[in-house]
Amino acid sequence: MKSTFIIYRYDPAVDTEAHYQQYTLETEPTDKILDCLNRIRWEQDPTLAYRFSCAHGICGSDALVINGRIELACQKLIRDFRTANNFVIEPLPLFNVIKDLVVDLNPFFEKHRHVRPYLISDTEAPERERLQESDNQSFFEPALRCILCASCTAACPISRANPDYFGPAALLRSFRYLFDSRDTATGSRLAQIDSPDGIWGCRTMWWCTDVCPKGIPVTKCLGQIKRLVKEKEKTKT
Amino acid sequence: MNHQYDVVIVGAGLAGLRAAIELGEDTRTAVISKVFATRSHSGAAQGGIGAALGNEEEDHWKWHMFDTVKGSDYLGDQDAIEIFTRDAPRTIYELEHMGVPFNRTSDGRIAQRAFGGHTSNFGKAPIKRACYAADRTGRVILDTLWEKCLQRGIDFFNEFQIMNLTVRDGQCCGVTAYELANGTLHHFHSKAVLLATGGAGKIYRTSSNAFASTGDGMAIAFRAGAALEDMEFVQFHPTGIYKLGILISEAARGEGGVLHNNEGERFMERYAPVIKDLAPRDMVSRCILREIQSGRGIDGKDYVFLDLTHLGEEVISGKLSEISGFARTYAGVDVTKDPIPVQPTCHYMMGGIATDTDGRVMIDDQDQTIAGLYAAGECACVSVHGANRLGCNSLLDVLVFGRRAGRSIRRYIHTIGFPSISGDDPTGETAEQIACLMDSTGEERSSTIRTEMQEIMMDNVSVFRHGDALFKVMDKLRRLKERCRYISIKDKGRCFNRDLLDAMEVGYMLDLAETITLGALNRTESRGAHFREDYPDRDDKHWLVHSLFRYAGLKPPHFLTKPVNITDFEPQERKY
Numbered sequence: 001m002k003s004t005f006i007i008y009r010y011d012p013a014v015d016t017e018a019h020y021q022q023y024t025l026e027t028e029p030t031d032k033i034l035d036c037l038n039r040i041r042w043e044q045d046p047t048l049a050y051r052f053s054c055a056h057g058i059c060g061s062d063a064l065v066i067n068g069r070i071e072l073a074c075q076k077l078i079r080d081f082r083t084a085n086n087f088v089i090e091p092l093p094l095f096n097v098i099k100d101l102v103v104d105l106n107p108f109f110e111k112h113r114h115v116r117p118y119l120i121s122d123t124e125a126p127e128r129e130r131l132q133e134s135d136n137q138s139f140f141e142p143a144l145r146c147i148l149c150a151s152c153t154a155a156c157p158i159s160r161a162n163p164d165y166f167g168p169a170a171l172l173r174s175f176r177y178l179f180d181s182r183d184t185a186t187g188s189r190l191a192q193i194d195s196p197d198g199i200w201g202c203r204t205m206w207w208c209t210d211v212c213p214k215g216i217p218v219t220k221c222l223g224q225i226k227r228l229v230k231e232k233e234k235t236k237t
Numbered sequence: 238m239n240h241q242y243d244v245v246i247v248g249a250g251l252a253g254l255r256a257a258i259e260l261g262e263d264t265r266t267a268v269i270s271k272v273f274a275t276r277s278h279s280g281a282a283q284g285g286i287g288a289a290l291g292n293e294e295e296d297h298w299k300w301h302m303f304d305t306v307k308g309s310d311y312l313g314d315q316d317a318i319e320i321f322t323r324d325a326p327r328t329i330y331e332l333e334h335m336g337v338p339f340n341r342t343s344d345g346r347i348a349q350r351a352f353g354g355h356t357s358n359f360g361k362a363p364i365k366r367a368c369y370a371a372d373r374t375g376r377v378i379l380d381t382l383w384e385k386c387l388q389r390g391i392d393f394f395n396e397f398q399i400m401n402l403t404v405r406d407g408q409c410c411g412v413t414a415y416e417l418a419n420g421t422l423h424h425f426h427s428k429a430v431l432l433a434t435g436g437a438g439k440i441y442r443t444s445s446n447a448f449a450s451t452g453d454g455m456a457i458a459f460r461a462g463a464a465l466e467d468m469e470f471v472q473f474h475p476t477g478i479y480k481l482g483i484l485i486s487e488a489a490r491g492e493g494g495v496l497h498n499n500e501g502e503r504f505m506e507r508y509a510p511v512i513k514d515l516a517p518r519d520m521v522s523r524c525i526l527r528e529i530q531s532g533r534g535i536d537g538k539d540y541v542f543l544d545l546t547h548l549g550e551e552v553i554s555g556k557l558s559e560i561s562g563f564a565r566t567y568a569g570v571d572v573t574k575d576p577i578p579v580q581p582t583c584h585y586m587m588g589g590i591a592t593d594t595d596g597r598v599m600i601d602d603q604d605q606t607i608a609g610l611y612a613a614g615e616c617a618c619v620s621v622h623g624a625n626r627l628g629c630n631s632l633l634d635v636l637v638f639g640r641r642a643g644r645s646i647r648r649y650i651h652t653i654g655f656p657s658i659s660g661d662d663p664t665g666e667t668a669e670q671i672a673c674l675m676d677s678t679g680e681e682r683s684s685t686i687r688t689e690m691q692e693i694m695m696d697n698v699s700v701f702r703h704g705d706a707l708f709k710v711m712d713k714l715r716r717l718k719e720r721c722r723y724i725s726i727k728d729k730g731r732c733f734n735r736d737l738l739d740a741m742e743v744g745y746m747l748d749l750a751e752t753i754t755l756g757a758l759n760r761t762e763s764r765g766a767h768f769r770e771d772y773p774d775r776d777d778k779h780w781l782v783h784s785l786f787r788y789a790g791l792k793p794p795h796f797l798t799k800p801v802n803i804t805d806f807e808p809q810e811r812k813y
Contacts, residue, residue, distance in 0.1 A: 042684035119336030131345035
């Protein structure tokens, strides 16, 4: 089957503005979109830039906009699209384009770092493992599926409107540590995100959940943080 | 651009990150990585990490040691394996204390599950030894260690490709790296360099490895004088998704999944009556291919079925959720209802840069080192895996020996000042290499050469090997290397020039493919993952030795051997 790929191109060294370039490939229904990009690069145009590594949805490198929707290029096959042989491929929105489909994710990781994404405990570690209930773990387990692909944050309308908003991915990391029974920094974590740019930036619009390639119920997890903030306020008064 | 750090770590997978953490806050450490740190291939490790915690049933490090020695087909160095298995429980507790979210038992301790080749009481029965976080164990450990490094303020140089080591008078004093975003060359002047660059699974057509796994660190160290060890031992994981090679974790069988041929027979019962589907990977891969050769592949094709349909929804969603997602996305299979079509896929390099148990890089069979150069993780060969690595021993390897390398580097850098690199520009050689490639007017494409190499290696130097074919492969690889000189770079830009990196990578892989093939040709026996159809038996009299390879420029590598360290377990027949 012949498929057409219309791909966003921008090279800062030569282009004053972005343009779209069309490529045609012979494809199989089981080809991943990433396979197609690779073949375009190998067989037709070695200058095409995009990120990729594991090619099976674990490293989080290749989130792109495919036919208007944010997807991992390695996790979508030709047969998954109804528009069987026409594909428009663009970089993630929200972030600055470095070249073609490669965007600058530094602001994204900066927000991640900002929420202190590591276990903080004021209790001394025992000789063996700390004990933890399976139920506690299954509560925050969805957040462990996150591969930092930035799809949710790129899709989030609030993140687009407010550059200071932490964004769903960073807040999901907060959720992961807030609800980990081994972490004792709940108070200071909540204080940090109990703000309009923090958890209250989320207006429950579900775009993050909708695009997450790992099926994480991001909005629901953020809702749990909101509930926790409210509960803590109640116990204070 | 020039930088100065006490230590440069190349590679941001688990070995590199664990070493970075060990170096401590008083050490100025730079981590450079060809992909953003969390994209490292350690994150693809699924099933678990082995340690004799005994949380589920009685276990002892000595049993783990025996299994690892036997799994290695007696080629692993037993002094190293003792360090490795004794240190395993401490390693797990340390990870847990850092925040790794391991699955738990009903009483809140770290849960463990069965894995291939791991047994109780020196081979009596399968044992639950693998600690795990669902089937994303590598991913959560990678996230935890990376975040720990963020907390510590370690400097990351992401999307920096290592190009060359700076070695002066037998001492390693830095690296040259290429910044992918803008084509700038950077020199990192340092007292020590740790290579933690991972494997080279992309040498083969069917592979579970990431595109980044092209053996850069191994090849660069090799060219700089380091010895490579046991390169002919390449692990083919038995259960890659048919045609795609995407890994379906051994945990699937650890949780009770079974392999079936086209007669619906659980064929592993015939080959390994005691531990059946949980036999080590080298054996299971061979068994699958034997079934296929005997006409018992599914529908006459080259795959068999991995059946998880009897495990139930709870086990699948709680412990095997990633792989059930892979099966659904890529093979269109609902694992609760249908079996997964699988075939062996290139997975892991047992061989690598020859090191001692503190990560020091060796140059020959006399334990001579390159001062200041260290290696850890899959790019290194200590050797704890010998001729065949057991499942859930690789995560343990990267953490135990990543830490040990970090510790020994820390001791080393306090004994010396910054080595002198005065004289010519340390990036000069690299700049010339790049200019030479960019200006080449040849007609060759790196993707064509890479594909040919992958086909040749897959067809002749994978699970089954034969001397006649290997001999021809040596010649074919030579010719491919020759053609590499005529690769032209069509992308003339400096921003995200993958075309240039592809050309570098294929050169690295060809150097390594040559050592793999030479080792396979010279080793006239069958041991672990190396199986010679013309020499089907193990030959301890001649080949209970490590292979060593030394770079010889345009000529084939020099081949040497080195004795195996045997302490507690004399070689026996390997039966399961």
